[in-house]
Amino acid sequence: MKARRVNSREKILAAAADVARESGPGSLSLDAVASRAGVSKGGLLYNFPTKAKLMQALVEDYLRAFERALESARTAGATGESPLATYIKLSAEHAEESKPSASWIFSAIAEDPDFLTPIKSFRRQVFERLKGETPDLKALLVCYLAIEGLRSMNLFDSDVLSHDERRLLVSSLLEIAG
């Protein structure tokens, strides 16, 4: 049955993210993922023939999800809103879910630093696009980097900023973005 396969795949991916977040990125072993996903190691290896493929799928899913969210936010957003503002809002929302949703990235980098390349190229792409759509380069730089900082804090599960401070930051950025 097809539904079962898809289900397994997603369950495994989610399980991998969970394990990385909860047990630390160094503990992201196939065994751990398999047992967490309620799947045998063999079953895992059936879906992802190699650990690298698992990581790759994690990266690709992550990027695709963000891309889709960005696209839908762009079309659904208020018409007067600048693309930069949309980007800020979306990223802030995403960071608001207090889960460090992507700590598996650390595992991926540890496994093989090359997993960064698709991420980097995606980011560059997004940035270049924003650059073409934003008249004020200075505002773009400040906002983009600040968002990147927010993302980083979320990734490292940092608690430097309070909830209120985060909200103040976002509203300041939106002000700068115009």
Place this chain on the structure above:
Amino acid sequence: MKARRVNSREKILAAAADVARESGPGSLSLDAVASRAGVSKGGLLYNFPTKAKLMQALVEDYLRAFERALESARTAGATGESPLATYIKLSAEHAEESKPSASWIFSAIAEDPDFLTPIKSFRRQVFERLKGETPDLKALLVCYLAIEGLRSMNLFDSDVLSHDERRLLVSSLLEIAG
């Protein structure tokens, strides 16, 4: 001889950072560090009885170095300069050395996520201090986060921003910081 011990210690620490940067954070094994440092594995374990101790030393040295640099920049800086501006300049300089100087952090996190706690607490401390010294909270938030973003890009060896864009960013931040 004391000098010998200190030398070994520093050589090992530097070697660890190099290995992490060049071979990827996942390849930071004791064997690799020892051979890179020109030291036997036994000698390494003499200086750092455990891998965790090595990591801890890496973290502590890193934090201490930044703290010292910040302190000296504060006293040496132009008298009219705000502490936030000093922080921005120092961090930007630090990020300008295009080496991702701290990719060993990934190894440390993979080894044990608790290595983040001293870093987080250090950052919070710095931030709190800046908060007490900066009248404009909004400006502080934006600048601090943007610097954090810059740090993150450096850490991930990202090439999204060009050299000129980085400089423009920093000058914009200094403008915001007043």
Place this chain on the structure above:
DNA sequence: CTTACTGTACCGTCTGGACGGTCTTGTCAA
């Protein structure tokens, strides 16, 4: 005699991965 190592041999553990086997499901002729 102590300090600060070097060098080697070794152990237990864990990991990714290969493999062969097993259960389930869909297909299709009779």
Place this chain on the structure above:
DNA sequence: TTGACAAGACCGTCCAGACGGTACAGTAAG
């Protein structure tokens, strides 16, 4: 409707290798 059977989805076991760490004998310097 049924029974044979191929394909797909998954399990459990096993293994080579790498890793962190230990133990210990040796040595060069002071």
